Amino acid sequence: MNGRALVPFLSCCAIAYSIPAAADVTIEEAEPRQYLSPMFHYLQLDDNREIGSKGLGGGLAYGREVADQWWWETEFAAYGLDSGTEFTTDFYQAALTTGLMYAFGDRRAFTPFVVGAVGVIRNDVVPDDDDDYGLHANVGLGVVTGPIFENGLKLRAEGRYMYDDYDGTSFNNTVGEGGFNDLRFSLGLEIPLGYTKVREVEKVVEKIVYKTKEVEVMVHEPDSDGDGIPDSRDECPDTLKGGEVDGKGCLLTNQTITFHNIGFEVNSDKVTASTRPVLERVAKALNAQTNFHIEVGGHTDSDGSAEYNEQLSKARAEAVRQYLIDQGVDADRLTAQGYGELDPVASNETASGKAMNRRVEFKVMEVRK
Incomplete structure (x- = not known):
């Protein structure tokens, strides 16, 4: 109790009740901050592929904070490409990329970002002789929400331009002159690593007794710097938090x-x-x-x-x-x-x-x- 004032009161009955104080919430995060991001991908394919117009896939990204607002992210993704022909085997891709992300904020609340990455991609096509590895690069825009659950889970959405320099002839005998340019739209989650949300709730019990005579009720006095000495007796305001003080509220x-x-x-x-x-x-x-x-x-x-x-x-x-x-x-x-x-x-x-x-x-x- 920081201090008290005595107030007279007159009544003819007795009651008791308890009031929960406001909860103190502490967020603990790994240093540096890190996350895993599973995502669902939809591809809008380059017309020059001369196959179907879409592809579907999924991926898993690992991100790590490297400086204020800068993040390094590595992703593995796999896609199935619609061949555009009924009863024909679809084509497949698998890509591993790494790059940098710049966030327009601290990513602890709704934050837009830009991202770019480069890596390698494998095209699995028909015939198998045209299977090949190639350069893969992408760049895009996205947003991530603040935590939506106690475990810090976030939602993430983005769109990227995708470049693939595959030059095989298996896309309906069409050569990818200068590579192929696809668009990718993604929706997924971000799972923070080493994230803990701690709630500390202090329960304050006030007991007020009403009788047919005057009684004294204790009332808390304010203590602005939280040193245990009420403001009315504190000769050293703004004491360093966590320090021990004397009876005048001054640091020892x-x-x-x-x-x-x-x-x-x-x-x-x-x-x-x-x-x-x-x-x-x-x-x-x-x-x-x-x-x-x-x-x-x-x-x-x-x-x-x-x-x-x-x-x-x-x-x-x-x-x-x-x-x-x-x-x-x-x-x-x-x-x-x-x-x-x-x-x-x-x-x-x-x-x-x-x-x-x-x-x-x-x-x-x-x-x-």
Whole structure:
């Protein structure tokens, strides 16, 4: 309870009830973000093939975030092409491509994207002597929705221009001069890997007793910075979240505050866009109470060499320190230290343990005189 006010009340009966508080929802995702995307494909075939006008198929794509708004995607797809002749074996294709996608957003909500890929395609035709491998390339536009279920499942739709340089003569004895140009329309799903949606619901029970006399009812007072000290008695507003405070709401020294929501680009010391609001709130807290020194400590998991991890953690700690300085924090109050993989807080044998070990810590040091 953050604080209370006493209010008199007069009644002649007694009741009790409970009120569920609003649920806190936490989204946990793998770093970097990844997904699998099964899709159904419809092909509109190039007239120069001189066979049927359509094809049907399916595919499975694997995507991985490589930078802000940039994704790498690899897809295997297979199609059946209508031969256009009754009682005749259809033609078949199988393609493996890889390429890049640019998303016009962070893909956590409805996001359009452009995509391009290149790879190899096999044409299985009649006669078998004309079966062949060829260059295959495609480019297109698409959209992906935000999560529609608790497991993060998304819907995806796209259209692509498809180029196939197959030059066999099996398409009704027609040579594909310059290759064939088809259109592909796709509908499918995106299944995120390492996605968890956690709901934490706190149940608050209020018991109000009504009698034929005045009683006192407790009412919660606001606590804007969530440090356990109500605003009416808080002499240090905007306290650093997660830190221990004294009875006046001011941060205590000789403690370490851990942040798992300060993220960096892959193998880089560049903070992600989603991290900037976190660091801006930290800077606001440091500027609100200036009687202590902060050591910014960077930590990694055990992937890679110990020397590389120490250098990377040091660079990331320096990047956080510089960002706080840019936000107006006195540079003399801040130091940076890289600890690499030397101080794990969880096992490096699991993905969740590695995620816990990739962290930034703020050590609150001696009081400034």
